[in-house]
Amino acid sequence: MFPVRPVAVFFVCVSSLLWAASPRPKDRSQELKGLTLEQLGNIEVTTQSKEPTQVWDTPAAVYVLTSEDIRRSGATSIPDALRLVPGVNVARVNGSRNWAVGIRGFGDQFSKYILVLIDGRSVYTPLFGGVLWTAENVMLEDIDRIEVIRGPGGTIWGADAVNGVINIITKNSQDTKGTLLSTGGGSVDQNTEDARYGAAHKDWTWRTNAFGFVRSPEFHIDGQPAYDWSRFGQVGFRADRAVGTNEFTVQGDAYWGKFGDAQSLSTYTPPATFISYKSTNVSGGNLRALWRRKFNDRSDVYLQSFWSHEHRIGSNFGEDRDTFDVDFLHRLAPTKFQQFTYGLGIRLSPSTVTQTIPTDTFIPLHKTDSIYSAFLHEELRLVPEKLSLILGSKFEHNNYTGFEYQPNGRLLFTPTQKFTAWAAISRAVRTPDRVDEDIQVDIFAVASPLIFARVIGNHNLHAERMVAYEGGMRTLLHPRVYISGAGFYNVYRNLIAQGSPTIAPAPDPQFPSAALLFTFQYTNGIHGNSNGFEVATDLQATSFWHIRTGYSFLDLDLKDEPGFKDKVTLEKLRGSSPAQQAFLQSRINLPHHFEFDQSFRYVDSLSAQKVRAYTTADARIGWNPSKTLSLSLTGQNLFQPHHLEFGIDPPPNVLIKRGIYGRLIWSH
């Protein structure tokens, strides 16, 4: 199943680049010597590819999505923008329910194996061990960049960063002074309004913003209710102060959302299943404060604290959760050859589940999750400027599995200014979440004989473990051609699965008499490995034409651990990640301030989700007539009227529609 065609095409591209890239003429300086300032200003120059300087010396597979990448892609939400990152699998489930996001596989509606942060604040919930993308929205014009790390980030960020870390970084309020108003609407994104105002006062700069959107349902087959609309609103603020070597930031948000939903639920008497179309409400807020003091380029201190509150209530259950977190980090350089970092952190998260139907509950209803962590990180410059060795580990104590450690070792080799190579071995863990441990869901299965199925949590779970062997390179092959690549081999153990049922008479008085109960308990039961690679390029083809491409390949080989029998989870894990993915984004600057942008995406099939391989494209025309006004028209998912990206329960699957929307931005 090796992807012959795409790989062959890629190699043809690379070899022709290598052939065509001419070395710089040696007498360039002769041309320029002796020219006056005025003459220098009159020379026409070739433009070059911007090497991403933040990532150059990072011994990990990092990819940075700039705000320009996001703006020109026509994306309307963060998961949408992540489609154009190599190695990230993004599938839209339906209009409201969620997005299935994964890095190097394991994408599902819960995004369990990636840690997602907004300005360093984790938005990963211990309820189901993942991210509720529908509730985590950031005004796109506020995003400075999104840093995506493929591979384990356990040493720095702790547990649950098994397959990757996505860090969404908003702009400093210094960069958002003035007024911004943005309005848009279209066939699927019916209405989006953003407003922002920022100003400076003495040492402080600040901004406040408000945004909201209304989305219409995606494509539903005939006869099925179109239940997946969504409405969302959020207000927020941010203030920053920088005095000499001290930096302070305070920010906060509050949000409200309402989504149409469909949940498959069961009742005890009469024994039945039904679909509830009751909408889900979410609301919440967060507050974050950060102090940073820099001693010199290699030494600083960082202290961050945040609180967040999440409220969600749907037809299956509700949850109220508070999170309190304090993190401290100190970087120092005791000798010229060393950079030592250590950190400490505490996170406490009390939550209460509200039962809305007798057949769905958590035992206990109330729980406080706690994580106490410390980490050490040492960078040794073995050969200054050329070879560095990094060793480190994170040590955590959590209330589910006790003590966990996540060590890693990395090598960074920078032989020239234009080439970097790195290699890494890391261990990462994912701690069980409340669903794995505490859930109890009863489902009516068969009428005669009367059978119920029960999915139940397990209080004796071990953490899921992964050891990753990775390597990668980056090169500025030519001033206008940047190529990066990474490969990995991951070994997984203790993955949590449903297992085979134990059969017993259903207990009174909950269940009707003479009912049988098939109990499936979550157990650590799956192991295996995955391997693959990603390649990405950034090309400044001409001064007005910029191209970004990415290709990823994944081979997942999972099986039941000896003595464990599970079919359901195993098939789902094996068949929910695409073996190959590719994208291409082309951005053309036209005369009279017009922009023409296209992005093409190919995603391989997902057998367990009944999703066929598909290719589709988005196209955008932008016009920026003045510094204050910006207009754009974007078409999304253009190749088909609708296509399936991911399965959903209850069926039928919802298809993602072709859509168009326009946007107007006024800023001053």
Added chain:
Amino acid sequence: MKWSFPSEGLRLERLNGFRSHRALAITLLFFEFAIPAAIAQPGKPSEDDVKAAYLLNFGKFIRQSNGQFSHTPFDICIIGRDSMGQTLDDLAANQFIDNRPVHVRRLADVTQAKGCTIVYFSSSENDRLREDMALLPAPDALTVGDASDFLDRGGMIQLLLVDKHVRFTVNLSAVNRAHLVLSSELLRVALAVTGKPSGEQP
């Protein structure tokens, strides 16, 4: 909860995938021809080449406002990841400004910039400009950079690309604070000059 078995329709999926493969392959091949054609443009100097030439040139137009002449080497210091490379070294080779030999120093850290006459902040420093300026141990050096907010962060000369030409803007307040004077010849050619004008005009 649904129990389902892998679909029998995998063969159908493979066929659909083939069609999509073809569309993608054609698109990639098209760009593959565009790229070599674009790269093989006849040798125009790059942005970095012209920036290097500017750095050498600026040296001829700065003076200390207290009228003192320095006898130390004229050091052009590059902070961070240098992309000007060989061109800068070639331009600086065997050059003298005000009878001072020109040296190029490449520094990883701004705290090593003692004694520099011109300090150039490469784009790898863009996120740290405020801190770099605070830690700079050469208070009378001319600071040059190409970050879009370089002048706001206290820089003196910002290099920028305007319609395929490399131009520069000047912040005179920062120049005054360092007790430097820039010749009117330089100010005349600048794209824009902001800040309070200096007392003297040579």
